[in-house]
Amino acid sequence: MLSSQKIKTDFPILKKQNNLIYLDSTATSLKPQSVINKENEYYEKYCANIFRGIYKISEIATQEYENVRIKVAEFINAKNAQEIVFVRNATESINLIMSSWGVDNVCKNDEVVTTIMEHHANFVTWQELCKTKKAKFKIVPITDDGKLDEKKLLNLINHKTKLVAFTHISNVLGTINPVKKLIKAIKTKNPQCLILIDGAQSVPHMPVDVQDLGGDFYVFSSHKMLGPTGVGVLWGKYKLLEQMKPYQFGGDMISAVYEDNSEYKKPPQKFEAGTPHIAGVIGFGAAIDYLKKLGMENIRQHEIEITDYALEQLTKIKGLKIYGPTKAQDRCGVIAFTMTEAHAHDIAQILDSNNICVRSGHHCAMPLHINLNIASTARASFYIYTTKSDIDALVKGLEKVKKIFS
Amino acid sequence: MDDFYKEQILDHYKHPRNFGKLSKANAIAFDNLVSCGDKLSMELIIIDNIVKDIKFEGTGCAISMASASMLTGFVKEKNISVLKSFGKDDILKLLQIELSATRLKCAMLSVEVLKKAINSRENDHC
Numbered sequence: 001m002l003s004s005q006k007i008k009t010d011f012p013i014l015k016k017q018n019n020l021i022y023l024d025s026t027a028t029s030l031k032p033q034s035v036i037n038k039e040n041e042y043y044e045k046y047c048a049n050i051f052r053g054i055y056k057i058s059e060i061a062t063q064e065y066e067n068v069r070i071k072v073a074e075f076i077n078a079k080n081a082q083e084i085v086f087v088r089n090a091t092e093s094i095n096l097i098m099s100s101w102g103v104d105n106v107c108k109n110d111e112v113v114t115t116i117m118e119h120h121a122n123f124v125t126w127q128e129l130c131k132t133k134k135a136k137f138k139i140v141p142i143t144d145d146g147k148l149d150e151k152k153l154l155n156l157i158n159h160k161t162k163l164v165a166f167t168h169i170s171n172v173l174g175t176i177n178p179v180k181k182l183i184k185a186i187k188t189k190n191p192q193c194l195i196l197i198d199g200a201q202s203v204p205h206m207p208v209d210v211q212d213l214g215g216d217f218y219v220f221s222s223h224k225m226l227g228p229t230g231v232g233v234l235w236g237k238y239k240l241l242e243q244m245k246p247y248q249f250g251g252d253m254i255s256a257v258y259e260d261n262s263e264y265k266k267p268p269q270k271f272e273a274g275t276p277h278i279a280g281v282i283g284f285g286a287a288i289d290y291l292k293k294l295g296m297e298n299i300r301q302h303e304i305e306i307t308d309y310a311l312e313q314l315t316k317i318k319g320l321k322i323y324g325p326t327k328a329q330d331r332c333g334v335i336a337f338t339m340t341e342a343h344a345h346d347i348a349q350i351l352d353s354n355n356i357c358v359r360s361g362h363h364c365a366m367p368l369h370i371n372l373n374i375a376s377t378a379r380a381s382f383y384i385y386t387t388k389s390d391i392d393a394l395v396k397g398l399e400k401v402k403k404i405f406s
Numbered sequence: 407m408d409d410f411y412k413e414q415i416l417d418h419y420k421h422p423r424n425f426g427k428l429s430k431a432n433a434i435a436f437d438n439l440v441s442c443g444d445k446l447s448m449e450l451i452i453i454d455n456i457v458k459d460i461k462f463e464g465t466g467c468a469i470s471m472a473s474a475s476m477l478t479g480f481v482k483e484k485n486i487s488v489l490k491s492f493g494k495d496d497i498l499k500l501l502q503i504e505l506s507a508t509r510l511k512c513a514m515l516s517v518e519v520l521k522k523a524i525n526s527r528e529n530d531h532c
Contacts, residue, residue: 342467342468343442343444343466343467343468344442344467345442345467345469345509345512346411346467346468346469349410349411349509350411353410360442361441361442361443362441362443366440369443374443375442375443375444375445375465376442376443404411404416405416405468
């Protein structure tokens with residue numbers, strides 16, 4: 001079991017503002033002192049560019065940076081660290097796949113399948129590619145209880161399918177998709193098509209084993225899992241990464257440059273042109289250490305418990321409607337809701353007056369909101385530092401909303 | 407921040423003035439705030455550059471709806487040349503609250519739709 005009250009003391013922002021109730025970890029998580037210290041350590045002790053210097057501090061920086069690649073690989077059980085590419089965020093990971101694989105492999109009349117519950121990153125990117133290539137862009141709907149319509153998904157797969165891109169966990173509905181089962185079924189129907197999983201909401205909250213899941217690409221962001229902003233991860237099967245063309249060109253990604261030609265490094269360096277966010281990647285390593293110490297299975301259990309409690313408390317509020325699966329076991333620690341009395345912005349504003357941070361709007365999932373026939377939702381999301389008393393404060397805040405708007 | 411939802415704003419939100427449509431409108435505009443899902447349309451009757459009547463319809467948060475309700479009340483019998491310079495400070499004066507940059511967008515929606523409607527009328531004459 002996690003002791004969230006004790007965990008809070010590791011987060012300077014919660015120590016300095018002890019009445020802050022942060023319920024927006026789905027947007028970005030807070031950062032523990034150890035991550036902040038590790039990022040600072042780079043600037044204070046071995047601030048040098050990587051891969052270049054012969055001098056000691058450059059060697060240390062390179063080693064620290066590359067150690068994180070190994071840590072990430074172990075964390076998601078990649079075959080080896082060479083399958084881990086560092087980018088800016090999960091969005092950039094998806095764009096990299098689009099530029100380096102999609103442009104060369106998706107042709108006219110081919111098909112790309114995605115779902116209505118995607119974050120814009122995994123939706124707009126493929127919509128755009130399909131438009132340019134005159135390929136078909138197919139969208140899997142959801143069922144009435146906010147789950148992916150698995151039957152319809154499989155019906156959309158055929159010999160023309162080049163890519164199936166879907167999220168592990170919906171950032172609005174909280175739905176945890178049965179990724180392993182779906183990948184197996186998709187590959188049975190079309191072994192040639194590639195599968196990309198958006199893991200931005202899963203890797204921070206539950207154990208993920210990319211080899212066991214069986215997809216081709218898996219992407220996520222450091223900042224949603226206690227790490228610094230500006231660091232994202234692309235995991236891809238090494239053979240695929242080898243076949244893909246570079247994403248950006250310049251320093252670090254080349255092995256030799258001549259007047260008329262250049263030779264590129266092997267993956268992952270092939271995809272990491274220019275000086276990366278060295279401090280951020282090194283800080284990200286400390287975030288993984290922190291999560292590993294708590295244990296991903298414990299984190300998942302804690303979130304089930306908190307979500308269960310939140311669902312129970314929130315359903316007691318009259319006029320409040322929750323979207324997504326009704327059982328905590330089927331969902332992650334994110335609850336999007338509407339209230340008959342007040343618009344999502346007004347809910348968020350009044351909660352803010354009680355120092356409670358929730359998100360309001362369409363949460364980068366506009367197609368889903370249109371599909372649900374709602375303009376916007378308020379969204380409360382939980383993480384390792386969320387306690388039951390935070391949920392009680394949320395409920396009290398929502399009662400205030402009702403009082404003001406009644 | 408609690409005075410944000412003053413009696414006056416809540417009253418305009420719950421009982422919007424000038425809500426509905428006009429049968430003989432000669433200046434019409436619509437706009438929305440994609441990020442919030444707010445929608446607002448305005449219909450005006452402008453005669454000799456004077457706003458003779460105005461109505462609005464829409465959905466949105468308390469700030470955007472109360473702004474539209476108050477603004478439509480304010481512009482009646484005003485010359486459109488005066489309304490063209492109506493801006494951020496003027497709407498805040500009507501609302502009598504201070505707004506963060508994010509919420510200012512909600513308040514400005516009605517101002518933008520009003521200006522769009524006035525411009526559409528002027529373009530008609532060209």
